[in-house]
Amino acid sequence: MHNIRSSTVDPAPQRRRGAALEEALLDAAWSELVDHGYADFTVDGVARRAGTSRSVLARRWIGRAELAVAAIGRYFALHPVDVPDLGDLRAELALLLRLWSARATPAPIRFMLELRNDLAPATGDLSGVRRSLAAQVGESDLVASILRRAVARGEIDAGKLTPRVMAVPIDLARNEIFLTLSALSDGVIDEILDQVFLPLVRSGPIDA
Numbered sequence: 001m002h003n004i005r006s007s008t009v010d011p012a013p014q015r016r017r018g019a020a021l022e023e024a025l026l027d028a029a030w031s032e033l034v035d036h037g038y039a040d041f042t043v044d045g046v047a048r049r050a051g052t053s054r055s056v057l058a059r060r061w062i063g064r065a066e067l068a069v070a071a072i073g074r075y076f077a078l079h080p081v082d083v084p085d086l087g088d089l090r091a092e093l094a095l096l097l098r099l100w101s102a103r104a105t106p107a108p109i110r111f112m113l114e115l116r117n118d119l120a121p122a123t124g125d126l127s128g129v130r131r132s133l134a135a136q137v138g139e140s141d142l143v144a145s146i147l148r149r150a151v152a153r154g155e156i157d158a159g160k161l162t163p164r165v166m167a168v169p170i171d172l173a174r175n176e177i178f179l180t181l182s183a184l185s186d187g188v189i190d191e192i193l194d195q196v197f198l199p200l201v202r203s204g205p206i207d208a
Helices: 018-038 043-050 056-058 061-079 089-104 105-124 126-136 140-151 168-178 186-201
Strands: none
Touching: 018 043, 018 056, 018 061, 018 105, 043 061, 056 186, 089 140, 089 168, 089 186, 105 168, 140 168, 140 186, 168 186
């Protein structure tokens, strides 16, 4: 008896649109970065991996650098850093820096460094990109939340929390990672907190 092939036809794949399409494109871009690094990262490669056309990507991102930055931002957003209320500012900041460092290394930081030449004509440096990524993943909000809890507990002086001062822990951590291309050690975290940041924000006068 002959086998009878089913007459059922697989339904055509659903057309991706809107947010679902953009997420699929950024996932493909991240996979291309991981597999090939930024040096060999191309819009055409992302399009092939995503099963779409270059024009679909071009309507959303201007060139490979902008696409790569967006892919890094999505990676960070999919791997959020969460710091619960531990009842102690130093403990919370130390946890923040450990988690932030683990997420930032090694691939994302390496990609950011490789991006520098392509970004230089538009931004002059990486500061604009860092601000964009921070906004995407709520980095500033997380630090502000930790500091608000510390103010409420009376650990630090709210009057000392200027935007520049509030950025110090992450800025110093980022600089260290850019220089070493490795995760922060406990010793470096101790130095950032105990020698630099906490003396800036604790209540009372700063020792001369």
